[in-house]
Amino acid sequence: MQxxxxxxxxxxxxxxxxxxxxLYRRRVAPSEVVSSELATQLAATSxxxxxxxxxxxxxxxxxxxxxxxxxxKIVLPDVGRMRGGKGRFRGLRLVHTHLRGESxxxxxxxxxxxxxxxxxxxxxxxAAGRPMKLFVGHLxxxxxxxxxxxxxxxxxxxxxxxxxxxxxxxLESEFGRARRGAATDAGKDRALLVHVQLGRARDxxxxxxxxxxxxxxxxxKVLDVLVQxxxxxxxxxxxxxxxxDDILLRAMQLGAECVIFDPDLTPGQxxxxxxxxxxxVLDRTMLILDxxxxxxxxxxxxxxxxxxxxxxxxxxxxxxxxxxxxxxxxVGGKAGLGGRGPxxxxxxxxxxxxxxxxxxxxxxxxxxxxxxxxxxxxRTHRDVPIIAICGYxxxxxxxxxxxxxxxxxxxxxxxxATLDPISRxxxxxxEREVVITDTVGFIRDLPEELTRAFRATLEEMExxxxxxxxxxxxxxxxxxxxxxxxxxxxxxxxxDKPRVQVWNKADRLEPGDAEHLARHSGGFxxxxxxxxxxxxxxxxxxxxxxxxxxxxxxxxxxxA
Ligand SMILES: Nc1nc2c(ncn2[C@@H]2O[C@H](COP(=O)(O)OP(=O)(O)OP(=O)(O)O)[C@@H](O)[C@H]2O)c(=O)[nH]1
Ligand SMILES: [Mg+2]
Numbered sequence: 001m002q003x004x005x006x007x008x009x010x011x012x013x014x015x016x017x018x019x020x021x022x023l024y025r026r027r028v029a030p031s032e033v034v035s036s037e038l039a040t041q042l043a044a045t046s047x048x049x050x051x052x053x054x055x056x057x058x059x060x061x062x063x064x065x066x067x068x069x070x071x072x073k074i075v076l077p078d079v080g081r082m083r084g085g086k087g088r089f090r091g092l093r094l095v096h097t098h099l100r101g102e103s104x105x106x107x108x109x110x111x112x113x114x115x116x117x118x119x120x121x122x123x124x125x126x127a128a129g130r131p132m133k134l135f136v137g138h139l140x141x142x143x144x145x146x147x148x149x150x151x152x153x154x155x156x157x158x159x160x161x162x163x164x165x166x167x168x169x170x171l172e173s174e175f176g177r178a179r180r181g182a183a184t185d186a187g188k189d190r191a192l193l194v195h196v197q198l199g200r201a202r203d204x205x206x207x208x209x210x211x212x213x214x215x216x217x218x219x220x221k222v223l224d225v226l227v228q229x230x231x232x233x234x235x236x237x238x239x240x241x242x243x244x245d246d247i248l249l250r251a252m253q254l255g256a257e258c259v260i261f262d263p264d265l266t267p268g269q270x271x272x273x274x275x276x277x278x279x280x281v282l283d284r285t286m287l288i289l290d291x292x293x294x295x296x297x298x299x300x301x302x303x304x305x306x307x308x309x310x311x312x313x314x315x316x317x318x319x320x321x322x323x324x325x326x327x328x329x330x331v332g333g334k335a336g337l338g339g340r341g342p343x344x345x346x347x348x349x350x351x352x353x354x355x356x357x358x359x360x361x362x363x364x365x366x367x368x369x370x371x372x373x374x375x376x377x378x379r380t381h382r383d384v385p386i387i388a389i390c391g392y393x394x395x396x397x398x399x400x401x402x403x404x405x406x407x408x409x410x411x412x413x414x415x416x417a418t419l420d421p422i423s424r425x426x427x428x429x430x431e432r433e434v435v436i437t438d439t440v441g442f443i444r445d446l447p448e449e450l451t452r453a454f455r456a457t458l459e460e461m462e463x464x465x466x467x468x469x470x471x472x473x474x475x476x477x478x479x480x481x482x483x484x485x486x487x488x489x490x491x492x493x494x495x496d497k498p499r500v501q502v503w504n505k506a507d508r509l510e511p512g513d514a515e516h517l518a519r520h521s522g523g524f525x526x527x528x529x530x531x532x533x534x535x536x537x538x539x540x541x542x543x544x545x546x547x548x549x550x551x552x553x554x555x556x557x558x559x560a
Pocket of ligand 1 (some may be wrong): 391392393394395396397398399400410411412413414415416417418419439440441442504505506507508526527528529530
């Protein structure tokens with residue numbers, strides 16, 4: 001058993017440390033929060049050292065840890081990951097001294113909640129080193145968000161009437177009931193979403209809706225969404241420290257396993273928040289990468305996603321075993337959300353191994369890129385024009401490709417259903433042929449890591465003679481989507497490629513809206529589900545590619 005005393009040991013004599021170590025030999029009856037003897041010894045030692053002294057006691061009454069603080073606070077050791085099922089108590093109670101007569105502090109109660117302790121107890125100490133009052137607090141399953149706990153009336157520490165065994169049994173059954181209510185979505189990650197509206201940003205509603213869609217696609221159950229407005233991001237935690245505590249408490253209360261932030265966290269913020277909780281800490285980009293990892297099918301795609309995940313994760317990994325962090329740390333954990341990559345990769349593998357893996361992946365991908373170049377070279381050599389379909393995710397790109405070519409590319413009501421470029425042939429009259437390529441969807445704020453993961457697709461677009469930009473015209477946020485796509489195309493240096501715009505999902509539009517678009521937008525209104533709507537679009541493509549005049553075979557059919 002570990003017999004180390006942790007905390008503020010500076011300036012203590014060897015004999016004082018020895019006597020603290022002797023606290024490990026104490027035992028407490030499971031039915032008492034603290035025994036009269038232990039309370040007396042903690043108080044005396046604490047008065048002598050002018051520092052708070054605390055112990056973590058397990059349910060059998062054994063002392064699991066001894067720590068020392070300063071006169072006003074104490075820092076808990078890393079008590080390790082939760083054992084047992086989700087939302088279980090850790091089976092430890094904190095008993096410590098208070099030198100200034102104070103009852104339980106906000107820090108005490110926050111630790112109680114975030115570490116899921118059985119109880120937190122403070123013993124006040126008088127000038128002579130005698131224990132005066134015992135304050136005990138425990139969690140309650142249905143308390144308010146910002147204070148999910150209850151404080152019991154103070155008692156004399158040497159004659160407490162509290163039956164601790166009974167208290168713990170009551171807590172277990174109360175929280176067990178709350179958990180059973182939540183057990184129906186087994187197998188899904190349960191998340192709390194945090195959206196921070198910065199400055200005068202006005203797209204919060206759309207961003208939250210999109211984050212929910214991403215969660216649905218990733219198989220994440222959203223338990224609640226917290227929104228905070230701030231003039232600018234807090235450099236340390238994105239949100240303020242107090243708000244972060246509220247978020248973590250809320251997550252605990254709902255039985256969430258992870259918290260997902262939007263906008264993205266900087267590496268420093270991700271580390272600082274992970275340090276303050278053992279919940280999984282993710283952001284929007286990690287969520288998107290997770291979806292990519294689930295959807296990648298080709299060897300190329302899988303390697304690219306893994307590489308992007310590693311690159312994103314490395315600066316965010318936190319060192320484990322930081323003994324003195326007040327709370328415990330963790331990223332990834334089981335192979336679930338955020339830890340799901342092709343192969344064995346978990347985010348928690350250590351940095352050095354992660355970097356080695358990055359180097360290896362880069363090498364492999366370089367080889368594959370060479371093969372790809374060769375394939376494309378052969379294709380372009382045959383002089384077949386190439387059309388690349390691009391657009392916001394879920395716009396209907398794959399559906400359009402399928403309808404145009406009677407193919408069976410995967411189309412689904414998911415974000416990023418398509419990851420690997422798929423090409424099909426399409427025949428035009430006069431023995432003319434084109435290759436149409438479906439591409440990965442775009443999304444606003446496409447981070448650098450994702451752009452790199454798109455590389456295969458982007459190369460396809462560079463080769464294209466014509467881009468077909470598909471827009472889900474029925475999406476209330478369509479203008480934002482168009483701006484995002486155009487911005488990304490410009491960033492990629494594809495802004496000058498010939499492009500036609502397609503307003504898709506016309507079947508979902510009000511008739512007036514469809515007509516208005518057709519007349520004033522300069523694009524083509526179609527429903528990818530209905531081939532009969534494709535005529536004008538095909539005509540435009542034909543003209544664009546073969547610079548045909550007005551009298552083309554398609555035109556003749558259309559105007560007959
Ligand atoms: N009502 C209607 N639904 C459509 C139409 N086109 C596509 N959809 C639906 O929209 C959803 C997304 O279609 P996909 O073809 O997978 O979209 P995508 O642009 O390829 O999406 P990602 O590959 O995920 O970026 C699917 O549920 C389609 O059935 C349309 O014209 N009308
Ligand atoms: Mg698709």
